[in-house]
Amino acid sequence: MDFGLSDEQEQLxxxxxxxxxxxxxxxxxxxxxxxxxxxxxxxxxxxxxLGWTGLIIPEKFGGAELSMLDMAALLExxxxxxxxxxxxxxSVLAAxxxxxxGSDALKSKWLGPIAEGRATGTVAVVExxxxxxxxxINARARTSGGGFAITGRKMFVPYAHGADVIVVAARVGExxxxxxxxxxxxxxxxVSIQNLKTLDLTxxxxxxxxxxxxxxxxxxxxxxxxxxxxxxxxxxxxxxLGGSERALDMAVEYSKVREQFGKPIGSxxxxxxLAAEQVADIEPARALLWYAAYALDNDRxxxxxxxxxxxxxWSDIYTRTTDRSVLMHGGIGFTWEHDxxxxxxxxxxxxxxxxxxxxxxERVAVLGGY
Numbered sequence: 001m002d003f004g005l006s007d008e009q010e011q012l013x014x015x016x017x018x019x020x021x022x023x024x025x026x027x028x029x030x031x032x033x034x035x036x037x038x039x040x041x042x043x044x045x046x047x048x049x050l051g052w053t054g055l056i057i058p059e060k061f062g063g064a065e066l067s068m069l070d071m072a073a074l075l076e077x078x079x080x081x082x083x084x085x086x087x088x089x090x091s092v093l094a095a096x097x098x099x100x101x102g103s104d105a106l107k108s109k110w111l112g113p114i115a116e117g118r119a120t121g122t123v124a125v126v127e128x129x130x131x132x133x134x135x136x137i138n139a140r141a142r143t144s145g146g147g148f149a150i151t152g153r154k155m156f157v158p159y160a161h162g163a164d165v166i167v168v169a170a171r172v173g174e175x176x177x178x179x180x181x182x183x184x185x186x187x188x189x190x191v192s193i194q195n196l197k198t199l200d201l202t203x204x205x206x207x208x209x210x211x212x213x214x215x216x217x218x219x220x221x222x223x224x225x226x227x228x229x230x231x232x233x234x235x236x237x238x239x240x241l242g243g244s245e246r247a248l249d250m251a252v253e254y255s256k257v258r259e260q261f262g263k264p265i266g267s268x269x270x271x272x273x274l275a276a277e278q279v280a281d282i283e284p285a286r287a288l289l290w291y292a293a294y295a296l297d298n299d300r301x302x303x304x305x306x307x308x309x310x311x312x313x314w315s316d317i318y319t320r321t322t323d324r325s326v327l328m329h330g331g332i333g334f335t336w337e338h339d340x341x342x343x344x345x346x347x348x349x350x351x352x353x354x355x356x357x358x359x360x361x362e363r364v365a366v367l368g369g370y
Contacts, residue, residue, distance in 0.1 A: 017080065020077060057095055067294075071238075072290065091114060093232055095121065097218060124168045141182060150190075156353075157193075160208050166185075167184075168182045178222075183216045240314040241289055243350070251278075291306060292307055309364050318351065319351050
């Protein structure tokens with residue numbers, strides 16, 4: 001039995017890496033990071049032409065209607081390039097929620113433009129207490145004129161400043177599970193966005209203040225929020241796999257050309273061990289990611305546990321790999337100007353976004369009945 005990717009998925013990865021090597025090189029990445037908004041509009045125009053923005057969107061709305069495993073293969077390559085911009089948050093998270101839980105009207109309004117690259121979305125879950133579970137949601141949705149109006153503050157919302165629609169988690173009752181997802185127009189009434197400066201400039205985040213902001217409810221309630229957590233966990237893990245591979249490749253390449261005491265530093269046993277430990281981390285966890293992505297579409301009852309496993313595991317691997325890769329670069333690796341820091345900083349974002357490893361390890365235990 002073949003547990004690898006299909007020929008089509010391998011072709012997707014190969015074409016994505018070739019494209020990103022040209023269109024998202026470290027030099028181009030620095031230019032995008034230096035811009036005020038970090039939206040990478042030129043890059044995203046080309047991505048839309050390739051069909052990436054509609055990869056998992058249904059065909060009837062202009063997408064390719066592929067699987068989350070296909071998306072995971074693409075996200076791995078985006079992580080390898082540290083690709084900036086709202087893709088993960090728009091074409092994966094927001095598109096998934098709108099496609100799975102949105103009304104026909106919402107799907108018609110947003111999925112086509114997202115697939116074509118004419119609109120972007122994002123998701124807003126985290127608040128001041130930093131929780132992603134239902135009981136941590138305090139933003140309130142009340143009925144208003146046949147719809148809903150939301151009041152509350154959302155923290156660390158990716159690319160809200162460039163979004164057209166925000167999928168917002170809000171409370172609809174007093175019970176811990178009385179939450180739902182809502183679609184809010186980012187440029188609509190009652191929405192105020194304040195950009196934040198963070199360590200990782202390949203990911204831009206904002207504070208979103210909502211004051212009676214008109215909203216349309218998605219179906220699913222608390223189950224929709226749980227599904228969002230699962231999809232986000234797998235998507236971030238896929239990005240982390242690509243980033244881990246890139247950090248290791250950079251460290252190994254540097255160890256081949258940097259000489260000390262008349263020899264390449266890669267010949268020294270200590271560095272060989274560091275590289276070997278990174279490979280021993282990455283390779284066994286690769287299949288875990290593939291199955292977790294497959295399970296999102298094909299094994300729904302088991303998918304939450306696999307999503308929690310893969311988020312915890314790959315967050316740990318990514319931070320450990322970038323730490324060791326910086327060390328393998330020696331003194332130059334500790335300078336902020338070196339390219340290795342794109343991935344070092346990104347690993348810190350991925351570690352905390354949608355739950356740190358301890359949170360997901362606890363989820364694994366709870367979902368396993370412990």
